[in-house]
Amino acid sequence: MVIYFLEVLTTSNIYRALSDSTRKRILSLLAKEEKxxxxxxxxxxxxxxxxxxxxKILxxxxxxxxxxSGRYRYxxxxxxxxxxxxxxxxxxxxQMLDQTLHGLKDFVESEEKEID
Amino acid sequence: MVIYFLEVLTTSNIYRALSDSTRKRILSLLAKEEKxxxxxxxxxxxxxxxxxxxxKILxxxxxxxxxxSGRYRYxxxxxxxxxxxxxxxxxxxxQMLDQTLHGLKDFVESEEKEID
DNA sequence: TTAATATATAACTAAATGGTTATATATTTT
DNA sequence: AAAATATATAACCATTTAGTTATATATTAA
Structure with missing residues (x-):
């Protein structure tokens, strides 16, 4: 019998990943282009x-x-x-702020009105 | 001469705050009501x-x-x-994902269409 | 094939983290 | 005033973290 382990997606890890400034900057750089x-x-x-x-952590x-690729890792x-x-x-x-994604949309729209 | 130190608002701290599950749960509880x-x-x-x-950290x-209030701290x-x-x-x-708040609004709207 | 270069790993360090128990302080209740 | 209760703090501990230097491995260039 084969047992499959389904990786449970949590947000805790991304908070941890982003809590370090070096990692955050690495992610920001890699978001622009591979390095x-x-x-x-x-x-x-x-x-x-x-x-x-x-x-390795990321x-x-x-x-x-x-x-x-060759001796490089991209x-x-x-x-x-x-x-x-x-x-x-x-x-x-x-959810903590009683704002769903759709609530946020409304928030953005109200901001747009202020700018106009 | 008086020197004023202006606290620079960064997001780094919220990542740290939320990276611990106890703190995250505390915040979640306190979001509902004071305790x-x-x-x-x-x-x-x-x-x-x-x-x-x-x-103390939070x-x-x-x-x-x-x-x-009395011997309690709310x-x-x-x-x-x-x-x-x-x-x-x-x-x-x-920004990393090339999604501004307004980009996100469009994303939400496209999701709404899918649901409809 | 040897030298140069990119990456990986081992061993170490200092500081931070998240908890513990024991105890002190402040406030209220009896 | 004494007992009970809520919070604060001290001292400690094990683990994790984010870095270091030294060195090994893999790949390419000379």
């Missing part, structure tokens, strides 16, 4: 192993993807996962 | 000093407010601050 670990190391003022560790959270934002986590986050916090 | 520390301690399976510490982040969600942090979060991550 090698080398490029990321050059960009930040921390050591290569430090970046390697953070990338990979474990499935927030980034890795593509190997990293990019895992948009579907990140986007999904984002939406869950919005819902989760929105 | 004394005692009530929170009864609710959770952790010690009173543990809750006291988390409340107070430092200005995400909750404290009201003293805590509630600091809605303006929490709501503002929420909006900044949405903007910050939205």
């Amino acid at each position: 090698t670990q080398k490029q990321l190391v050059e960009y930040f003022k921390v050591s290569q192993p430090a970046i390697n560790k953070q990338l 990979k474990e959270e499935d927030l980034i993807t890795e593509r190997k 990293y990019s934002l895992n948009r579907p996962v990140f986007s999904m986590a984002y939406q869950k986050m919005i819902e989760e916090i929105g | 004394t520390q005692k009530q929170l301690v009864e609710y959770f399976k952790v010690s009173q000093p543990a809750i006291n510490k988390q409340l 107070k430092e982040e200005d995400l909750i407010t404290e009201r003293k 805590y509630s969600l600091n809605r303006p601050v929490f709501s503002m942090a929420y909006q900044k979060m949405i903007e910050e991550i939205g």
Whole structure:
């Protein structure tokens, strides 16, 4: 018998991922375009192993993807996962504030009126 | 000469606050109604000093407010601050995903069409 | 094939985290 | 005034975190 483990999507991990400024900046960079670990190391003022560790964490959270090419590893934002986590986050916090996504839409519309 | 320090509003702290499940649950409870520390301690399976510490952290982040009455301390969600942090979060991550608040509005609308 | 380069890993460190128990302080109740 | 109760704090602990340096491995370039 084969037992399948279904990864339960939680938002807690994305909060953790984003709570560190290095990781947040890495995600922000990778959102623009894929980068090698080398490029990321050059960009930040921390050591290569430090970046390697953070990338490992982000990979474990499935927030980034890795593509190997020769001696390089290219990293990019895992948009579907990140986007999904984002939406869950919005819902989760929105519920605390009694604001659903649709409530937020109304909020945006009311802001638009103020600007007009 | 008087020097004023202006607290720079960042979203980093809300990620940290929400990255711990106890804190997240406290915030969620306080979003519904104010509670004394005692009530929170009864609710959770952790010690009173543990809750006291988390409340201290949330107070430092200005995400909750404290009201003293007799020997009780009443805590509630600091809605303006929490709501503002929420909006900044949405903007910050939205930018990574090339989704502004207004982009999100369109997203919600397209979802509504699917449901209809 | 050797040198250079990109990444991975091991071993370590200091600080932060999230909890504990014991005890002190403040306030109310009896 | 004494007992009960709510909160605060001190001292401690185990684990995690985010970094470091040194070194190993994999791949490419000379």
